[in-house]
Amino acid sequence: MKSAILIVDDEAAQRQLLTSVLAKQYVVETAENGVEAIKRLGARRFDLVITDERMPEMNGIALIQWLRCNTPATPIIVLTAYGSIKTAVEAIKLGADEYLTKPLRDPNELRQTVRKVLCERRAVPHEAAVDDATANESGTDIIVRSAAMTHVVNLAEKVAVQPTTLLITGESGVGKEVLARFVHARSRRSEQPFVAVNCAALTETLLSSELFGHEKGAFTGAADTKRGRFELADGGTLFLDEIGEMSVDLQTTFLRVLQEQQFERVGGSRTITVDVRVIAATNRDLQQSIRDGLFREDLYYRLNVFPLHIPPLRERRDDIEPLSEYFLNRLSVRMGHGLKSLDPHVKQVFHTYDWPGNIRELQNAIERALIVAVGDVILPADLPHQLLQQHGGGSAGRTLSDFEKDAILKALSDNGNDRRKAADQLGISLRTLQSRLKEYGLTRRQ
Secondary structure (H helix, E strand, O other), X not given: OOOEEEEEOOXXXXXXXXXXXXXXXXXXXXXXXXXXXXXXXXXXXXXXXXXXXXOOOOOHHHHHHHHHHHOOOOOEEEEEEOOOHHHHHHHHHHOOOEEEEEOOOOHHHHHHHHHHHHHHHHHOOOXXXXXXXXXXXXXXXXXXXXXXHHHHHHXXXXXXXXXXXXXXXXXXXXXXXXXXXXHHHOOOOOOOXXXXXXXXXXXXXXXXXXXXXXXXXXXXXOOOOXXXXXXXXXXXEEEEEOHHHOOHHHHHHHHHHHHHOEEEOEOXXXXXXXXXXXXXXXXXXXXXXXXXOOOOHHHHHHHOOEEEEOOOHHHXXXXXXXXXXXXXXXXXXXXXXXXXXXXXXXXXXXXXOOOOXXXXXXXXXXXXXXXXXXXXXXXXXXXXHHHHHHOOHHHOOOOHHHHHHXXXXXXXXXXXXXXXXXXXXXXXOHHHHHHHHHHOOOOOOO
């Protein structure tokens, strides 16, 4: 199959030129700016993005940042004006693979650069990021930079193509369902249903009906025949979250279904046969539950054919920054905000905080910050209070005011004590900056 290339440039003549050079060898689509490019990237997968640096609405640098957070494996070539070495260097630092200067005088240079970048990317093993967070909207990609999580993702990729039953363990909020969807998307069942059930959310009777379905009149309220989740997942994957919360009696029934792939609906007598891959997950220590008589040992070994343990976020701190950028960009778009950035002090807080709620807590913290932020930069003042009180490391004991004061002083220093420029850098109004200066006793120019 031909590789698919997305060309992003606000000049129609430039888009036409690049398309004419590449269309014979590749499938080429175009976009007028970064905003349109993101829409196209959401609709299909591209093997390469070629983007101009200067564009209205969303420039090439912002698009590179978005790509590295959302589809990290996609190679990028940036087009810069002749002599703009500083811009080219910035683009490379942000994750672009190559740059070309405009105007393009030699079509062969473009063809060779495209061929080189595509070949190099195919040769690179799975590393810093797997391209959909930890997760995109469909939950089929994982943002990962740490060695610990990269190892888990590599194992998941290897087992995905096998029919093996999986048991995913890890604390609440680490992304167990995201990993399950990742496995399903890379399996031979990817075109079939992925059906999820939270075992902790239903009583024993309701969970039995939810899993196996029921016949009309099977119990009070059963007005119609209902297909269960096993039937709905036939040919695909059934994800059972919080499997440790399932009652022992239901575990007995479930074990038989897992072994035989056959069951009867509640209140029915007809045996139904299905072909379902089961992925179970839990935040409990199932071996301790076995010792406590709360979980069947035979079911544990039937589920634990290929265990995958997701470490908590505090044990893979290298993942915090790319996850933060990912959620920041995704939530900004969803909430209708322009693209925002994180103040360096916010990044420091994120890196040193222990995240007891893991990735879910990180996402919630960023969503809260986006709601209260008044400028283009997320400041410590925008963060939930517990992050500033509980985070450890070299910033232990510092208050929200300490971080905000440091950010103001740095912005003033960066801009030669020009308050208006400092306010612009901080993403706040001049009036807000003057109020903060007075509050912190910094009214005298530094």
